[in-house]
Amino acid sequence: MAEKLYYKYWGKAGADDVRNNSYHLLPYHCLDVAAVGWQLLKPDMPLCKQLAKQLEIEPEWLRTLFVFCLALHDLGKFARAFQGLRQDLSVDLVKANSRMSYSERHDSLGFCLWQETLQTKLLEQPPSNESAGNEWLSHLEPWLEIVTGHHGMPPKTNLRTRNFFEVEDEQAAMAFVQDAIALFLGDFDFKPLLDKALKKRLKPASWQLAGVAVLADWLGSNQDHFKYCDKPKDLNVYWREIALKKAVNAVNALPKTPGVSAFQGVKSLFDFIQEPTPLQKYAVNEPLTEQPQLFILEDVTGAGKTEAALILTQRLMTQGLADGLYIALPTMATANAMYKRLGDVYRKFYQSGCEPSLILAHGARELSQAFQDSVVLAKQSIIDGDYLNGKNEEDQELSATAYCNAWLADSRKKALLADVGVGTLDQALLAVLPARHQSLRLLGLGRKVLLVDEVHAYDSYMQKLLDALLEAHARQGGSVILLSATLPQTMRETLVKAFHNGLGQAAPTLSDPAQYPLATHTPAATVEQQIDTREAVKRTVNIQRLNSEDEVIAQIRIAVAAGHCVCWIRNTVKAARQSYQDLLDAGIDANRLSLFHSRFAMIDRQEIENRTLQYFGDGSTPEHRKGQVLIATQVVEQSLDLDFDVMITDLAPIDLIIQRAGRLMRHIRDAQGNRIRQEGVKDQRGTPTLYLFSPHPVEDADANWLKPDHTGTQAIYPHIGQLWLTAKHLVGRGRFAMPDDARDLIEGVYSFDAEAEIPDVLLDGSMQATSKTMAQKSMADLNVLKLNKGYTRSSGDWDEETRIPTRLTEEETVSVALAILENGQLKPYAKAEPYAWALSTVKLPEHEWKKAQQQIPENLKSLIETLKVEQKALRWVEVLPLEERQVIYSSRHGFIG
Incomplete structure (x- = not known):
C-alpha cells in the first residue's frame, strides 16, 4: 500500500539547540490533541453535560463531533510556508518552497484552507456514509472556526491559500480529513448537525469550546506525555494504542478537582x-x-x-x-x-x-511568595521550537508549549x-x-x-x-x-x-x-x-463641616492632644503630600505621622500597608493608636479592615463618604482604645463624628463653588452636581443613621429625581461628567466581545491582552523601576530578593514620568540601556536612577517629582 502523503509533514519539532532533527509527524499531533479532548469531554463530567445541555444535544454526540474537529485543528500546518520554517529535520519530509513566505499564522491558514478548498472538494466526493450524504460538511464551518482558533484568537478569514499551500499540500490535507472522517465518524448520526437551530445555539457555547480547544492543544503538545514519533503508523493504531492511552496520563497529571465538603454550619x-x-x-x-x-x-x-x-x-x-x-x-x-x-x-x-x-x-x-507556594504545577522538561514569524519578539508565533509555559508561569x-x-x-x-x-x-x-x-x-x-x-x-x-x-x-x-x-x-x-x-x-x-443588621454596627454618625485646611489641621491637633488616632482621606496624591508637610510644619511629631498613597515603590507600599494595619487594624492596641495620624488617599477606602477614632474626609460622592465613614470607630473599643469582643457591648469612645472638608452647599452656588481649595476633588470626581447634593444632604441633616438612612442618601444623590435639585450653574459641569460617563459606556460597548456572534474574528478587535484596557484612566500610567548607583552600576532600590526590581517599581502618571525623565543625566542613560539588556524583567519598564543630590523620591513621601 502506498504511503499516505500526510506522513511527509511535521507537526512539532524540537528546539534546534536542544534536540536537532527530532520531530513529531503532523497527523500524530492532531490525534494527540483530539485524544486529550476525548478525555476533557467525558460525557459524565460537568463540563460536557453543561455544554450539551446548552446546545440541546446528547453529551456523547458532542464529544464525538468536537473530538473529530480537534483532529483538524492544525490543518494550517500542511502549508508549505509553515513546513519551510524547519528545513533541518529530515529528507523524508516535503521540501521547502522559497517563494512561499510564512506571513500568516497556521491557525488562520487551516480555517481558510477548509473554507476555500477542502469543503468544496469533499462535497464533490462520494459520501463516506451513504445514508448521511455529504450535506453535513457544509454545516461544519463554525465548529472548525472554534478549533482552528486554538492559539487564543479566532482565525482570520478570506486569506488566499494559494500563497501558502502547494497542490501537494492540499492533497495531503484532503487525505488526512478523509481518514479522520473514517476514524471518528463511521457510524455517526449527522442529523442534529443539519439543524439550523443548533448553529444558533453554538454561538454562545463556542466561547467555552474554544477554551477546551486551547487546553487540549496545550496538553497534547506536552512531550512529557506525547513523545515524538516520526515513523508512519496506521492512524487507527496510533489513536487506540498511543494517543488515547497517553491522553489519560496527560489529563490525569492536571491538578485534581478536590471533593467538595458539605456545609456543616x-x-x-x-x-x-x-x-x-x-x-x-x-x-x-x-x-x-x-x-x-x-x-x-x-x-x-x-x-x-x-x-x-x-x-x-x-x-x-x-x-x-x-x-x-x-x-x-x-x-x-x-x-x-x-x-x-x-x-x-x-x-x-x-x-x-x-x-x-x-x-x-x-x-x-x-x-507574594505565599501564593507561589500554594499551587504545585508539573514543569515541562522538554520544549518545542517556536515558530518564528518575524524578527521582533512581539511578532513571534509561539508554539503551544511555549504559550502554555508562559500562561502557567503567570x-x-x-x-x-x-x-x-x-x-x-x-x-x-x-x-x-x-x-x-x-x-x-x-x-x-x-x-x-x-x-x-x-x-x-x-x-x-x-x-x-x-x-x-x-x-x-x-x-x-x-x-x-x-x-x-x-x-x-x-x-x-x-x-x-x-x-x-x-x-x-x-x-x-x-x-x-x-x-x-x-x-x-x-x-x-x-x-x-x-435584612436586619447586627446591633454593634447600627449607629448614628454626626457630621461636622470644616471650611478650610487650617480648620482641618486645628481639629487634628485637638485630636492628637486627646490621644486619639486620626485619618484624613484626601482625594489626590498631591493634596495628601502637601497636607503631610503642613502637619509637620504645624508641629505634629514625624513619628506620629504617616503618609499612604499609590505612588510608593512596592517595597515601601507593602511596609506602609503592614504598618497601617498594625497601628489601626483589628488587632491594634492603645499603644499603637495613641496620637497617630494617617494622611491617605483612596487606598484605605475599601476592604482594608481599619478603625480610626477620628475621621476627616475631603468631599466625595455619597457612596464613597459612607464607605469612608465605615472606617470610623469600626471596631468596638473601650475609651482607651482596647478592643472589646463580647457581643452586645457598645463602643465607649462616644458618638462618632465625621468631619467633612467641604465648601458650604449654598443654593446659589456658582461655577467656582469648589475652587480654589477643592480643584483636585473636581478633577477626580467631575460630576460637581453629585458632590453638591452629597454636601447638601450631609450638612443639612447634621447626622445620619446606619443602616436606616443609607438608601435615602444614595437615592438622594444618584436618582433621576435628585438631579432636579442641582443649581443651574452647576449643571454644566454635571452634564460634562454625564457625557464622560456615556463616552465610557460607549467605549466599553466598543471594546467588549460581541458574545452573541460566537467565537469568530468579527466578534471583537482582537489583540494581545497587554493592549486591551480593563480600566480607563484620565492619563496613561507608566511603570518605573527605581535604581541607585553603586560602583558605577545601577542596582535596584529595593534591597530584597528574589524580586528586587519588581519591589522597586512605582506607577506614575505619564506627565510625571516625562518630567522626571528629563532630569536623568546623560552619563546615566547608557547605563540604563545596558541594564535593560541584562535584566529582561526591565524590558517593558522605565528606569529612574535616584541620585543623592536630588530629592525626587523618599520612603516617607513616595514619589515627589
Missing part, C-alpha cells in the same frame, strides 16, 4: 463567629435553586458580608453548582487583604486530605484555573474582552462562584464590562455573589438584568425604592428580602 467555616449576623443567618437559611443564581448582598460595613458570601459559596458548591471560587476585588491592596482572610477558610470548602489550590491574581502577584491567569482564586476584577474582565486566550479565562471561571466585592467601586466603563461578564458567566452555568455597602437602584437593576440575559430569561421587577439592608436573590421564590 457557620462554626465549621468560621470558629471565631460566636453569633452569626442577620446577613450570615440569611446566607445559611435562604433556599437555593437547582440553576445558576445571583445574590446581591447590601449591608453596612462590619455586617459580615464576606463571611455571608463564603457561606453561600460553600452551599452552592454543596448543591453541585460549582467546584471553586474566584474573588474579584477593586485593588491590589484589597486582594492582598482578602488572601489573608481566606488562608484558613478555603480548605474547609473541600474534603479533608484534598489539596485545593489558592492563587493570587494581580499586577504584583509574584511578590499566576494572574492561573488564578482562574486554580480551585480558589483571589485577585483584581481586571483579570476576570479579560474573559469578555478580545484579548488572546480570553476563552481559557472564561472556561476557568465556568465551574466557579464569581464573588465581586465592593461592586459599587467601579466606573461606568468597568460596570459595562461587568454586565457582560455576568451575562457570559450565567450562560455557562456560573453563579455570582455581589457585595456592596450601598448600591444605587439603577445599578442593581442593570446587574440583575445582565445575569438574566445570560440565563435567557426576563429579569424580575425590583422594588423601588428598595429597603436596606437588602439581600437580592434571583431566580428565586422571594427575590428581595430586607
Whole structure:
C-alpha cells in the first residue's frame, strides 16, 4: 500500500539547540490533541453535560463531533510556508518552497484552507456514509472556526491559500480529513448537525469550546506525555494504542478537582463567629435553586458580608453548582487583604486530605511568595521550537508549549484555573474582552462562584464590562455573589438584568425604592428580602463641616492632644503630600505621622500597608493608636479592615463618604482604645463624628463653588452636581443613621429625581461628567466581545491582552523601576530578593514620568540601556536612577517629582 502523503509533514519539532532533527509527524499531533479532548469531554463530567445541555444535544454526540474537529485543528500546518520554517529535520519530509513566505499564522491558514478548498472538494466526493450524504460538511464551518482558533484568537478569514499551500499540500490535507472522517465518524448520526437551530445555539457555547480547544492543544503538545514519533503508523493504531492511552496520563497529571465538603454550619467555616449576623443567618437559611443564581448582598460595613458570601459559596458548591471560587476585588491592596482572610477558610470548602489550590491574581502577584507556594504545577522538561514569524519578539508565533509555559508561569491567569482564586476584577474582565486566550479565562471561571466585592467601586466603563461578564458567566452555568455597602437602584437593576440575559430569561421587577439592608436573590421564590443588621454596627454618625485646611489641621491637633488616632482621606496624591508637610510644619511629631498613597515603590507600599494595619487594624492596641495620624488617599477606602477614632474626609460622592465613614470607630473599643469582643457591648469612645472638608452647599452656588481649595476633588470626581447634593444632604441633616438612612442618601444623590435639585450653574459641569460617563459606556460597548456572534474574528478587535484596557484612566500610567548607583552600576532600590526590581517599581502618571525623565543625566542613560539588556524583567519598564543630590523620591513621601 502506498504511503499516505500526510506522513511527509511535521507537526512539532524540537528546539534546534536542544534536540536537532527530532520531530513529531503532523497527523500524530492532531490525534494527540483530539485524544486529550476525548478525555476533557467525558460525557459524565460537568463540563460536557453543561455544554450539551446548552446546545440541546446528547453529551456523547458532542464529544464525538468536537473530538473529530480537534483532529483538524492544525490543518494550517500542511502549508508549505509553515513546513519551510524547519528545513533541518529530515529528507523524508516535503521540501521547502522559497517563494512561499510564512506571513500568516497556521491557525488562520487551516480555517481558510477548509473554507476555500477542502469543503468544496469533499462535497464533490462520494459520501463516506451513504445514508448521511455529504450535506453535513457544509454545516461544519463554525465548529472548525472554534478549533482552528486554538492559539487564543479566532482565525482570520478570506486569506488566499494559494500563497501558502502547494497542490501537494492540499492533497495531503484532503487525505488526512478523509481518514479522520473514517476514524471518528463511521457510524455517526449527522442529523442534529443539519439543524439550523443548533448553529444558533453554538454561538454562545463556542466561547467555552474554544477554551477546551486551547487546553487540549496545550496538553497534547506536552512531550512529557506525547513523545515524538516520526515513523508512519496506521492512524487507527496510533489513536487506540498511543494517543488515547497517553491522553489519560496527560489529563490525569492536571491538578485534581478536590471533593467538595458539605456545609456543616457557620462554626465549621468560621470558629471565631460566636453569633452569626442577620446577613450570615440569611446566607445559611435562604433556599437555593437547582440553576445558576445571583445574590446581591447590601449591608453596612462590619455586617459580615464576606463571611455571608463564603457561606453561600460553600452551599452552592454543596448543591453541585460549582467546584471553586474566584474573588474579584477593586485593588491590589484589597486582594492582598482578602488572601489573608481566606488562608484558613478555603480548605474547609473541600474534603479533608484534598489539596485545593489558592492563587493570587494581580499586577504584583509574584511578590507574594505565599501564593507561589500554594499551587504545585508539573514543569515541562522538554520544549518545542517556536515558530518564528518575524524578527521582533512581539511578532513571534509561539508554539503551544511555549504559550502554555508562559500562561502557567503567570499566576494572574492561573488564578482562574486554580480551585480558589483571589485577585483584581481586571483579570476576570479579560474573559469578555478580545484579548488572546480570553476563552481559557472564561472556561476557568465556568465551574466557579464569581464573588465581586465592593461592586459599587467601579466606573461606568468597568460596570459595562461587568454586565457582560455576568451575562457570559450565567450562560455557562456560573453563579455570582455581589457585595456592596450601598448600591444605587439603577445599578442593581442593570446587574440583575445582565445575569438574566445570560440565563435567557426576563429579569424580575425590583422594588423601588428598595429597603436596606437588602439581600437580592434571583431566580428565586422571594427575590428581595430586607435584612436586619447586627446591633454593634447600627449607629448614628454626626457630621461636622470644616471650611478650610487650617480648620482641618486645628481639629487634628485637638485630636492628637486627646490621644486619639486620626485619618484624613484626601482625594489626590498631591493634596495628601502637601497636607503631610503642613502637619509637620504645624508641629505634629514625624513619628506620629504617616503618609499612604499609590505612588510608593512596592517595597515601601507593602511596609506602609503592614504598618497601617498594625497601628489601626483589628488587632491594634492603645499603644499603637495613641496620637497617630494617617494622611491617605483612596487606598484605605475599601476592604482594608481599619478603625480610626477620628475621621476627616475631603468631599466625595455619597457612596464613597459612607464607605469612608465605615472606617470610623469600626471596631468596638473601650475609651482607651482596647478592643472589646463580647457581643452586645457598645463602643465607649462616644458618638462618632465625621468631619467633612467641604465648601458650604449654598443654593446659589456658582461655577467656582469648589475652587480654589477643592480643584483636585473636581478633577477626580467631575460630576460637581453629585458632590453638591452629597454636601447638601450631609450638612443639612447634621447626622445620619446606619443602616436606616443609607438608601435615602444614595437615592438622594444618584436618582433621576435628585438631579432636579442641582443649581443651574452647576449643571454644566454635571452634564460634562454625564457625557464622560456615556463616552465610557460607549467605549466599553466598543471594546467588549460581541458574545452573541460566537467565537469568530468579527466578534471583537482582537489583540494581545497587554493592549486591551480593563480600566480607563484620565492619563496613561507608566511603570518605573527605581535604581541607585553603586560602583558605577545601577542596582535596584529595593534591597530584597528574589524580586528586587519588581519591589522597586512605582506607577506614575505619564506627565510625571516625562518630567522626571528629563532630569536623568546623560552619563546615566547608557547605563540604563545596558541594564535593560541584562535584566529582561526591565524590558517593558522605565528606569529612574535616584541620585543623592536630588530629592525626587523618599520612603516617607513616595514619589515627589
